[in-house]
Amino acid sequence: MRERPLSTVAGLTGVTKRYGPVTALENVDMALHAGEVLALLGPNGAGKSTALGLLTGRLLPDAGRVQLYGLDPTLTAARRRIGVMLQEAKLPETLKVRELVALFASYYPAPRAVAETLALAGLTELAGRRFEALSGGQQRRVQFALALVGNAPLLFVDEPTTGLDVEARRGLWQTLAGLKAAGTSIVLTTHYLEEADALADRIVVIDRGRIRAEGSPSQIKARARGAVLRFSSALSEQLIAAIPGVRSVSRVGERWSVQSADSDALLRVLLTADPALADLEIQRLSLEDALLSLTGAER
Amino acid sequence: MNMTSTVFYPDAEPLPMSARQMLRLYAMEAWAECLRMARTPAFMLPTLAFPVVFYLMFAVLIPGQWSSFQKATYLFATYGVFSVIGPALFGFGVGLAMDRDSGLLALKRVAPMPISAYFLARIAMSLLSGLVVLLLLSAAAFGLGGVKMPLGDWLLLMAALLLGTLPFCAMGLFIGAVCKGQAAVAVVNLVYLPMSVLSGLWMPIFAFPALLQQLAVIWPAWHLAQLALGLSGQLKAVPVWTHIGVLLAFTGLFLALAAWRLRGR
Numbered sequence: 001m002r003e004r005p006l007s008t009v010a011g012l013t014g015v016t017k018r019y020g021p022v023t024a025l026e027n028v029d030m031a032l033h034a035g036e037v038l039a040l041l042g043p044n045g046a047g048k049s050t051a052l053g054l055l056t057g058r059l060l061p062d063a064g065r066v067q068l069y070g071l072d073p074t075l076t077a078a079r080r081r082i083g084v085m086l087q088e089a090k091l092p093e094t095l096k097v098r099e100l101v102a103l104f105a106s107y108y109p110a111p112r113a114v115a116e117t118l119a120l121a122g123l124t125e126l127a128g129r130r131f132e133a134l135s136g137g138q139q140r141r142v143q144f145a146l147a148l149v150g151n152a153p154l155l156f157v158d159e160p161t162t163g164l165d166v167e168a169r170r171g172l173w174q175t176l177a178g179l180k181a182a183g184t185s186i187v188l189t190t191h192y193l194e195e196a197d198a199l200a201d202r203i204v205v206i207d208r209g210r211i212r213a214e215g216s217p218s219q220i221k222a223r224a225r226g227a228v229l230r231f232s233s234a235l236s237e238q239l240i241a242a243i244p245g246v247r248s249v250s251r252v253g254e255r256w257s258v259q260s261a262d263s264d265a266l267l268r269v270l271l272t273a274d275p276a277l278a279d280l281e282i283q284r285l286s287l288e289d290a291l292l293s294l295t296g297a298e299r
Numbered sequence: 300m301n302m303t304s305t306v307f308y309p310d311a312e313p314l315p316m317s318a319r320q321m322l323r324l325y326a327m328e329a330w331a332e333c334l335r336m337a338r339t340p341a342f343m344l345p346t347l348a349f350p351v352v353f354y355l356m357f358a359v360l361i362p363g364q365w366s367s368f369q370k371a372t373y374l375f376a377t378y379g380v381f382s383v384i385g386p387a388l389f390g391f392g393v394g395l396a397m398d399r400d401s402g403l404l405a406l407k408r409v410a411p412m413p414i415s416a417y418f419l420a421r422i423a424m425s426l427l428s429g430l431v432v433l434l435l436l437s438a439a440a441f442g443l444g445g446v447k448m449p450l451g452d453w454l455l456l457m458a459a460l461l462l463g464t465l466p467f468c469a470m471g472l473f474i475g476a477v478c479k480g481q482a483a484v485a486v487v488n489l490v491y492l493p494m495s496v497l498s499g500l501w502m503p504i505f506a507f508p509a510l511l512q513q514l515a516v517i518w519p520a521w522h523l524a525q526l527a528l529g530l531s532g533q534l535k536a537v538p539v540w541t542h543i544g545v546l547l548a549f550t551g552l553f554l555a556l557a558a559w560r561l562r563g564r
Contacts, residue, residue, distance in 0.1 A: 056409040077313030079411040086409070090401035095331060096340035106327040107412045109316045130338075143406075150411070 007034045015064030023052040026209040037186040039200035047209045048189035083147035087158040093132035123144035137168050157188045162179035227263035230255045230281040232272045315456045332420035350382040351435050371444035376527035381500040383429040388466035388487050390425045395475025396483030451470045456530045463523040466546045469553035476560040494518050519549040
């Protein structure tokens with residue numbers, strides 16, 4: 001895997017964040033290593049954006065410690081090492097693309113050249129346009145440019161490809177891959193496993209404020225792989241649920257519906273335990289469905 | 300949680316920026332804010348046109364004398380107040396509420412920009428648009444209204460009016476901190492217009508019933524108008540420090556309320 005020691009550039013240690021009665025994150029530990037792309041993967045409302053808000057100094061934790069290059073991210077000077085693209089941020093409509101990029105460049109000690117930034121985000125042709133005159137996808141690219149212009153070693157991108165068409169999505173993935181190759185660390189949130197798989201070195205699956213799984217994309221995919229078995233059997237629910245690999249058991253009409261990470265092993269155990277088992281049907285889970293089952297989210 | 304990796308932070312020092320870079324940051328932020336509003340006709344047209352048009356109607360088309368008061372000069376002072384509180388209330392109140400709604404404020408807060416740059420930019424914008432409308436109003440007063448005033452007095456009046464925007468910036472800040480987007484527009488209008496009328500900015504305060512005249516002391520705009528009328532020679536023996544004190548107290552109060560409100564989230 002890696003030969004050199006990992007250095008942590010940002011992290012959460014025992015962090016809890018509440019909004020009134022709602023707990024958005026509960027005792028979360030998370031570390032981001034230099035040069036890696038980390039994907040926070042989970043359904044809407046899982047706590048991904050809250051984690052991002054904490055790491056970028058916009059939110060304060062109720063408990064625990066947040067670090068950005070060893071500093072408190074609420075310090076302006078600590079944030080000079082990061083560029084951020086938020087999910088929903090409308091920029092001043094009457095300002096032109098070039099003016100917006102130049103404005104954000106002024107926030108950093110050693111920014112990227114404005115022209116270079118515009119080219120990276122594919123905005124060179126649109127530099128003289130007002131923000132209000134851009135399409136939704138073009139506006140997202142401006143927001144991406146504002147994250148890039150600081151030439152920061154760490155990028156945070158919240159749902160980067162929401163609202164982009166397939167082509168624009170590929171383009172953005174390519175740019176992110178190029179930045180990673182140049183040594184930039186990246187944290188991105190997404191609810192698409194495909195996106196996390198395409199970009200990330202490491203995936204943290206997060207749901208209802210807790211980390212549910214963590215690993216390389218192939219590890220996560222292996223864990224998320226699985227199938228649903230439906231059958232009629234006299235076996236009890238407890239007995240089925242106790243079989244290794246079983247994630248959930250439910251009753252659908254006359255039949256059991258059992259979700260398992262390892263359908264072959266499950267089948268062997270079932271047939272041994274109940275030779276009278278009948279009406280068997282096996283259905284492979286799509287990756288997205290499997291991921292949802294991994295996070296335990298309700299469908 | 301598996302945390303076996305070596306944890307160390309490679310650059311645990313803040314990245315410094317030179318004084319020159321910081322100055323440039325503040326200037327860029329203010330410039331961008333002015334540019335943004337200058338290109339927003341819905342803000343610029345009412346801000347620039349209303350005070351001048353009202354002044355032309357009430358003071359120039361219907362000239363005259365109210366006992367010891369010289370109408371064109373008296374209304375020059377009160378419409379001067381009206382001119383500068385508009386951009387302050389709208390710029391801060393509506394602007395801040397809109398930026399909170401749109402997520403721009405959130406983006407600015409995660410950008411490495413001191414939040415003071417955001418507020419100073421808004422103050423700069425209020426002062427600049429205040430200055431432009433005061434110059435237009437002065438042109439109308441001296442050119443068409445026959446107002447006469449020594450240059451020194453005029454400069455002092457302009458300075459007082461511009462400084463006098465601060466309590467209204469604070470008031471707008473509070474409204475913007477409390478209200479959401481379009482609600483802020485409504486609230487600002489509900490404050491701006493009645494306060495202007497009841498402080499005697501449109502019609503002289505002595506034209507109102509006695510009760511409303513006494514109630515005028517609750518409006519910061521009335522206090523600024525008293526100062527402006529004193530400086531333009533229309534009122535004698537104005538208790539300058541009392542009015543300045545009241546305006547400072549209003550500023551402090553609204554700043555504290557806004558800070559409390561913004562910190563709470």
